[in-house]
Structure formats: structure tokens, C-alpha cells
Amino acid sequence: MEIIKTDSYDIIIEKGAFLNLADHLRKLDPGMLHLIVDSRVYRLYQEMLPTAMGDLPYTVNLVRDGEESKSFATYQEVLARLLDKNIRRDDTIVALGGGVIGDLAGFLAATIYRGIDFVQVPTTLLSMVDSSIGGKTALNLPQGKNLVGAFHMPKKVLIDPNFLNTLPEKELLSGLVETYKHALLGDAALLEKLSADHAVDETVIKDAIDVKKSIVASDPYDRNERHVLNFGHTFGHAIERQRKFSGITHGEAVAEGMVMALQIGVRLGITPPSLLEDIKTFMLDKRLISEPLLDYRDFLFEIRTDKKTHRNGIRFVFLEDYQKPLIKDVALEDLG
Numbered sequence: 352m353e354i355i356k357t358d359s360y361d362i363i364i365e366k367g368a369f370l371n372l373a374d375h376l377r378k379l380d381p382g383m384l385h386l387i388v389d390s391r392v393y394r395l396y397q398e399m400l401p402t403a404m405g406d407l408p409y410t411v412n413l414v415r416d417g418e419e420s421k422s423f424a425t426y427q428e429v430l431a432r433l434l435d436k437n438i439r440r441d442d443t444i445v446a447l448g449g450g451v452i453g454d455l456a457g458f459l460a461a462t463i464y465r466g467i468d469f470v471q472v473p474t475t476l477l478s479m480v481d482s483s484i485g486g487k488t489a490l491n492l493p494q495g496k497n498l499v500g501a502f503h504m505p506k507k508v509l510i511d512p513n514f515l516n517t518l519p520e521k522e523l524l525s526g527l528v529e530t531y532k533h534a535l536l537g538d539a540a541l542l543e544k545l546s547a548d549h550a551v552d553e554t555v556i557k558d559a560i561d562v563k564k565s566i567v568a569s570d571p572y573d574r575n576e577r578h579v580l581n582f583g584h585t586f587g588h589a590i591e592r593q594r595k596f597s598g599i600t601h602g603e604a605v606a607e608g609m610v611m612a613l614q615i616g617v618r619l620g621i622t623p624p625s626l627l628e629d630i631k632t633f634m635l636d637k638r639l640i641s642e643p644l645l646d647y648r649d650f651l652f653e654i655r656t657d658k659k660t661h662r663n664g665i666r667f668v669f670l671e672d673y674q675k676p677l678i679k680d681v682a683l684e685d686l687g
């Protein structure tokens with residue numbers, strides 16, 4: 352078992368940990384546990400739930416799987432269900448699913464009675480290495496992604512890599528993009544492992560989390576340094592928004608967005624052309640992107656109307672080199 356400690360919660364990585372969920376939860380004195388689960392994860396894991404939860408009291412609250420569920424409509428629907436079940440201030444919400452469930456359940460936990468406890472049990476690679484860590488919760492609006500949200504730290508993150516056994520390859524690749532992003536931002540040894548086709552195991556998950564954990568620790572409320580985690584997300588979010596959040600995984604959009612940021616970095620003289628080529632080759636080789644690549648010029652309208660633009664232009668994360676990110680605001684005219 353690996354235990355990663357943060358200032359406010361522990362991240363536990365252990366194969367088979369889901370079956371001991373009750374032991375991990377009991378230590379938190381959780382009250383009634385309200386599980387928010389996506390329908391696909393529930394179908395796959397419902398038979399294990401009684402063992403996982405042991406003698407702890409719990410309710411199951413199903414949400415349709417998919418990005419569309421990170422919406423106000425679903426939020427209100429689940430909120431009403433929880434209130435009808437008399438959820439109490441000292442109860443605990445458990446997010447059992449991928450990043451969509453983590454963001455939605457986290458936002459519910461952040462807002463019900465102005466904040467109750469919650470635990471993350473991520474079931475996708477992306478949610479294990481990224482979205483369950485760092486306390487960001489969010490909903491999407493028609494105007495854009497993650498426009499409403501709150502910082503609300505979980506009480507615990509319990510990662511069982513066995514969940515990956517049922518994860519479709521497309522979703523595994525999506526999580527690999529964020530794993531690769533973390534390696535590019537802060538871990539040369541992890542980059543080596545990924546280049547060498549190292550299996551996604553506890554060590555890869557731990558290494559990727561360590562990068563995110565240390566970046567978050569330097570800037571928990573995303574005022575400055577934490578922005579580097581948005582590498583690939585400026586265009587990534589624009590792509591998702593243009594596609595109306597469907598038909599493309601978050602990782603696929605971010606991978607294309609990473610190439611676009613590197614291309615703009617090259618144009619601005621920040622990114623060496625050889626770095627762009629190396630990263631592109633790596634991502635093509637690992638099937639994180641495929642040709643023909645999207646053209647960033649097709650997404651400039653989305654970028655222009657992004658609600659999260661900054662005073663000085665569009666905020667980008669560029670790479671000057673491996674593990675050398677640079678945050679810079681670029682005026683729209685300079686994007687071409």
C-alpha cells in the first residue's frame with residue numbers, strides 16, 4: 352500500500368482497496384455515507400458494493416454516465432434526492448466514478464449545508480492521477496466548462512488500480528494524457544517509464560500524483576503556479592466546448608490542446624521546434640493523438656469567447672523544455 356500525505360488528507364493507493372472501503376471510511380467517523388455513482392460504474396461494481404461497504408450505512412445515488420452529468424440539472428436532481436433522504440451535516444458523500452462524478456459529488460459536498468465531508472474513490476486513470484487530487488470541484492454551463500465550482504478538499508482519496516481492469520482503452524488513453532502531462536511538467540523519471548512502455552501500475556499512478564500534489568501544495572487556490580496544470584487545457588476546453596462535451600474524451604481534447612500550445616510556443620519563440628516534434632512523435636506513437644491533427648485556428652472563436660480569459664489576453668502554459676513550463680498571457684492578435 353502506498354500512502355501519499357497532503358496537508359489535509361491522505362491518498363491511499365492499493366490494489367483491492369475497494370473491497371476494504373469500509374475499513375478506510377470507518378476511521379473518518381462518516382455518519383451516513385451517500386454514494387454518488389455513475390450508472391456504468393454501478394452496473395460493473397454493484398455486486399461488490401455490499402462487501403465494500405460492510406456494516407456501514409449507505410445510500411446509492413445514481414447519475415447517468417458522461418460529461419453531460421456535470422450540469423446544474425443533475426446537481427439539482429441529486430441534491431433533491433439527498434435532501435429527501437435527510438442527508439445530515441455530519442454525513443459523508445462518496446464519489447465513486449471518474450472525474451465527472453468526482454467534480455459533481457465534490458461540488459454537492461462543497462455546497463450542501465455550506466460544506467460537508469466527502470471522499471473520492473476514483474475509478475478512471477484520469478481521476479486517479481488528476482481530478483481526485485487537489486480539491487477542485489465544478490459544473491459545466493452551456494457557456495463553458497467548469498464555470499461554476501468550489502475548492503473543497505476530500506477527507507480521503509482511495510485509489511484501487513483494479514478498477515482499471517474494466518476501463519475501456521479509450522478512457523485509459525485519456526488518463527495517460529494527463530499522466531504524460533504531469534511527467535512533462537515535473538518528472539523526468541516518469542517520462543522515462545512512459546517512454547519505456549512501463550505498465551500503468553501503482554508506481555506510475557503514485558509518480559503522477561506526486562507531481563500534481565507538489566504543484567497544488569505551492570498554490571492550493573490556483574492563483575499562479577497551479578496554472579501550469581492547465582497545459583493543453585486552453586485549447587482542450589475550447590475543443591470540448593465546440594464538440595458540446597460529447598464524442599471526445601477530456602484526455603483526447605487536452606492532448607490536441609498540448610500540441611496546439613506547443614505550436615504557438617514555437618511561433619512565439621518560447622518552445623524549441625525539436626521539442627514540439629519529439630512530443631508529437633511520442634504522442635502519435637502512444638496513440639494519445641492521431642492524424643490528421645486538429646488545427647488550432649479552427650478553435651479561435653471558442654478561445655475568443657472563453658469566459659475565463661485574463662485581463663492581458665489568453666492564458667497559456669508553454670514548455671521551454673521538458674519540466675520547464677512557462678505561464679504567459681497572449682494577446683488574441685498574436686494567435687494568428
Ligand SMILES: NC(=O)c1ccc[n+]([C@@H]2O[C@H](COP(=O)([O-])OP(=O)(O)OC[C@H]3O[C@@H](n4cnc5c(N)ncnc54)[C@H](O)[C@@H]3O)[C@@H](O)[C@H]2O)c1
Nearest residue numbers: 391416449450451452474475477478482487514517518601
Ligand atoms: N477537478 C479536477 O481537478 C479535474 C482535473 C482533470 C479533469 N477533471 C474533469 O474530469 C472529467 C473527466 O474525467 P474522466 O475522464 O474520469 O471521465 P468520466 O468520469 O466521464 O469517465 C469516463 C467514462 O468511463 C466510465 N468508467 C469510469 N470508471 C470505469 C471503470 N472502472 N470501468 C469501466 N468504465 C468506467 C464512466 O462511466 C464514463 O463513461 C472532466 O469533466 C474534466 O473536466 C477535473
